[in-house]
Amino acid sequence: MDLNLRDIRAFITVAQTASFTRAAARLHLSQPALTVQIRRLEETLGLRLFDRNSRNVALTPTGRELLPVLQKSLHDMEHVLHDARALGEGASGTVRIACLPTFAASVLPELVQALRKAVPRVGFEVRDVVASMVNALVRNEETDIGLTGGELNDSGLEVLHAGIDRLVAVLPKRHALARRRRPVTLADLANEPLVLTAQGTSVRAVVDSAFAGAQCVPRIACEPTYMMSAVAMARAGLGITILPASAREVRAEPELVARPIDDPAFTRRIALIRKRGRTLPPVTERFVAMLIERLGTA
Structure with missing residues (x-):
């Protein structure tokens, strides 16, 4: 049994006006067209809904019982x-994004605020995780987009935007390398204890690759998972840490300074990704455009 919303609306209007003429005028229909709609609904339901004569129209007892049911159905539909x-126009919906913690703490908050100002009904699900988890969450469709780092060798993922993030050496102001004017080199880093983020993070992959390329082994003092922990350890003098220049954790520490590393190997690839062949919700497409513009000017 297929119920037509227009037929239901016609029934409710006739019931409210108690007149085919007035109902037809309200619905901007001819009276014969309205009569066809009512007859079609009665045939679909197998019920007589109205008693009519030349003077008036009245709901049958069955029609009276059905009126509130069909009113609720019409309202819900x-x-x-x-x-x-x-959702189709991008005026509502949920942006589901997996993101490197660096960008979750720097780029993301401003963009979330900007989109919420433009689309008040938008919601956000943010997963701030390491690069390998970003890729897995997008691949498994637990998020729609991901902002990841490092080499991307997964054919099931599509790159929407690619760029680079430069790494810097973060160390106490009192450190000898902090007082020196020239940039820090890999040879300088090789002679110092290092606080490196754990295996599996995109920053660690870049650092390991840079040292391997120079046929050098880093002196690792600590291997925390989170950048905030690495910053605290560097502040305590446990070693120099290496982090993205965009990391807000660095700028929040007055006792520490960030020094550029004079080596092209200390750059991290970043990519905005989605699962290949998947259509993004319109509101997410809008957020992607904002994110690409922001990354392009960073």
Whole structure:
């Protein structure tokens, strides 16, 4: 049994006006067209809904019982259609993103605020995790997009934007390398204890590759998972840490300074990704455009 929303709306209007003429005028229909809709609904339901004569129209007892049921059904379906249009137009929806902690703490908050100002009904699900987890979350469709780092060799993922993030040496102001004017070199880093983020992080992959390329083994003092921990350890004098220049954790520490590393190997590839062949929700497409613009000017 297929119920037509227009037929239901016609039935409710006739019931409210108690007149085919007035109902037809309200619905901007001819009276014969309205009569066809009512007859079609009665045939679909297998019920007589109205008793009519030349003077008036009245609901049958069955029609009276069905009126509140069909009113609620029409109300619910109109809300479904309204919500569906809003989703299709990007006026609502949820942006599901997996993101490197660096960007979750730097780029993301401002963009979330900007999109919420433009689309008040938007929601966000943010997973701030290491690069390998970003890729897995997008691949498994637990998030729609991901901002990841390092080499991307997964054919199931599509790159929407690619760029680089430079790494810097973070050390106490009192350190000899901090007082020196020239940039820090890999040879300088090789002679110092280092606080490196753990295996599996995109920053660690870059650092390991740079040292391997120079046929040199780093002196690792500590291997924390999170950048905030690495910064605290560097502040305590446990060693120099190496972090992205964009990391807000660095700028929040007045006792530490960031020095550029004079070596092209200390750059991290970053990529905005989605699962290949998947269509993004319109509101997420809008957020992607904002994110690409922001990354392009960073």
